[in-house]
Structure formats: structure tokens, C-alpha cells
Amino acid sequence: ETGVTQTPRHLVMGMTNKKSLKCEQHLGHNAMYWYKQSAKKPLELMFVYSLEERVENNSVPSRFSPECPNSSHLFLHLHTLQPEDSALYLCASSQESTGFSGNTIYFGEGSWLTVV
Amino acid sequence: AQSVTQPDIHITVSEGASLELRCNYSYGATPYLFWYVQSPGQGLQLLLKYFSGDTLVQGIKGFEAEFKRRPSSFNRRKPSVHWSDAAEYFCAVGAPGSARQLTFGSGTQLTVLP
Numbered sequence: 133e134t135g136v137t138q139t140p141r142h143l144v145m146g147m148t149n150k151k152s153l154k155c156e157q158h159l160g161h162n163a164m165y166w167y168k169q170s171a172k173k174p175l176e177l178m179f180v181y182s183l184e185e186r187v188e189n190n191s192v193p194s195r196f197s198p199e200c201p202n203s204s205h206l207f208l209h210l211h212t213l214q215p216e217d218s219a220l221y222l223c224a225s226s227q228e229s230t231g232f233s234g235n236t237i238y239f240g241e242g243s244w245l246t247v248v
Numbered sequence: 249a250q251s252v253t254q255p256d257i258h259i260t261v262s263e264g265a266s267l268e269l270r271c272n273y274s275y276g277a278t279p280y281l282f283w284y285v286q287s288p289g290q291g292l293q294l295l296l297k298y299f300s301g302d303t304l305v306q307g308i309k310g311f312e313a314e315f316k317r318r319p320s321s322f323n324r325r326k327p328s329v330h331w332s333d334a335a336e337y338f339c340a341v342g343a344p345g346s347a348r349q350l351t352f353g354s355g356t357q358l359t360v361l362p
Contacts, residue, residue: 136291175338175352222291237350239284239291 135159136240138223144246145213153208153243155223163228164206165237166198169220181206182228213247220244250275252341254353262361263331269324269356271339280342281322282350283313287335295337298322309333334360 136157145151157164166178180188181200195217197209206223223240251274261267273279280299284292296307303315313324322339336357340350 138291172354174354177350224292236294236297239293241289241291 136223136225136238138221138240138243140243141241142244142246144248145210146248147213147215149213150209150211152210153221153223153245155206155208155240157204157206157223157225157238159225159227159238161225161227161238162203163226164200164203165224165226166206166208167222167224167239169222169242171219175222178208210245213245215247218246250279250341250343250351252339252351252353254337254339254356256356257354258357258359260359260361261329264328267326267329267333267358269337269339269358271322271324271353273320273322273339273341275320275341275343277344278317280344281313281315282340282342283307283311283322283324284338284340284352285335286338286355292338295324329358329360331360331362334358 139154143151163182165180168176168178177190178192179186179198184200184203195212199207199209208221220242222242224237226235226237228235253272255270278300282297283295285295286292295311296305296313298305298315305313311324311326313322315322336355338355339353342350
């Protein structure tokens with residue numbers, strides 16, 4: 133039990149579909165993140181939310197749309213994805229103040245996405 | 249901007265042997281440094297972290313890591329490897345005060361032979 137729960141664990145979608153990934157953290161943290169993990173590549177930070185406001189968007193294509201309705205929940209809405217978007221998407225959370233203070237980031241187990 | 253390199257993509261050791269996982273970082277000042285482990289089909293779990301102070305950091309599962317400025321490294325060691333240590337290990341660097349959070353290395357896959 134990591135304290136960060138992601139659903140679904142596996143998702144197969146067509147390029148014209150619209151789907152969403154959900155993340156919930158039970159740790160009382162105020163910052164949440166989406167990372168992308170592709171084979172043979174380092175983890176890529178996609179989005180950062182701090183106090184429910186987006187503070188980082190690393191040039192992610194608009195076909196990925198995040199939503200953070202409150203400090204415990206984070207969504208990643210997916211539409212018209214490409215096969216190269218197939219990857220493991222990791223959600224994470226931490227307790228931060230202003231900027232990065234080095235507190236531990238806790239990861240969920242990830243959602244495996246396959247785009248066909 | 250910070251960066252991190254893990255020179256070894258794959259390491260194979262026999263159970264009971266010693267292990268060193270290498271991590272080289274680039275950052276203008278003293279960064280925050282982390283080691284995470286990922287088992288198959290799982291998320292990342294923090295093993296240890298360095299912020300300041302004693303350059304030798306003790307982590308869980310018998311691992312330790314040493315922070316060095318020159319050369320800039322944060323190598324992780326374990327004197328005797330167990331079969332359950334087989335996993336992928338990621339080094340990460342964080343810049344103090346930056347909202348960009350962590351930059352991860354590309355990982356080292358550890359195989360343990362019986």
C-alpha cells in the first residue's frame with residue numbers, strides 16, 4: 133500500500149477514443165504529479181500541481197489534459213492519442229511549500245496504457 | 249539545469265556478492281539526491297535520499313550511498329546482494345527551490361544469479 137492509488141492499472145484504447153486515468157492520494161499531501169515512463173527512456177515529468185494549481189507543464193501535447201479538482205485527486209484525460217504514447221503513466225504526490233523543498237515524492241503503481 | 253546519468257544499463261551479480269550502482273549528476277550547487285527502486289509492474293519506492301550533512305547515507309534493505317562533489321557522484325552500494333534485490337534502480341537529482349522536482353536517470357536493471 134503506497135498511499136497513492138491509480139486506476140485503471142491497464143488501459144487499451146484506440147486512437148480516436150477518449151479515456152481518463154485517475155489518481156488518488158491518501159497521504160494529505162498538497163502537490164501531485166504525472167510522470168511518463170517509456171521503455172529505454174528516463175522518467176519524464178509531465179505535469180505538476182501544487183495546491184491544486186498547475187505549476188509545471190513540460191511541453192506536453194494537448195492530447196493530454198490534466199485535471200486536479202482537489203488536493204487528493206488528479207486526472208489525466210486522454211484523447212486522439214498516438215501509438216507512441218503507449219507507456220506507463222505514474223502519478224505521485226508530496227508535501228511541499230513554495231518550490232521544491234526535497235520532501236519525499238511517493239509514487240503510485242502506475243497505469244499501463246496501450247494505444248492501438 | 250540539473251542532469252543525472254546512470255552509466256550501467258544492466259548489471260548481473262551473484263547472490264552474496266557486493267554491488268555498486270553508479271550515478272553521476274550535474275548541478276551547480278549541492279542538489280538533493282535520491283535512489284528509487286522499481287520492481288516489475290510496480291511504482292517507484294524511495295530507498296534513500298541526501299540533502300546535506302554526512303555524505304554517507306544509509307537506506308532501507310541494507311543499501312548505502314555516498315555523496316561526492318568531485319567527481320559529482322552518488323553511487324549506491326550493498327556489501328551482500330540478496331535475490332530479492334533484483335529490480336530496476338533509478339537515481340534522481342532535485343534542485344533546491346525548483347518546482348521542476350526530480351530529474352531521473354535512465355535506470356539500472358539488476359539481475360541476481362543464484
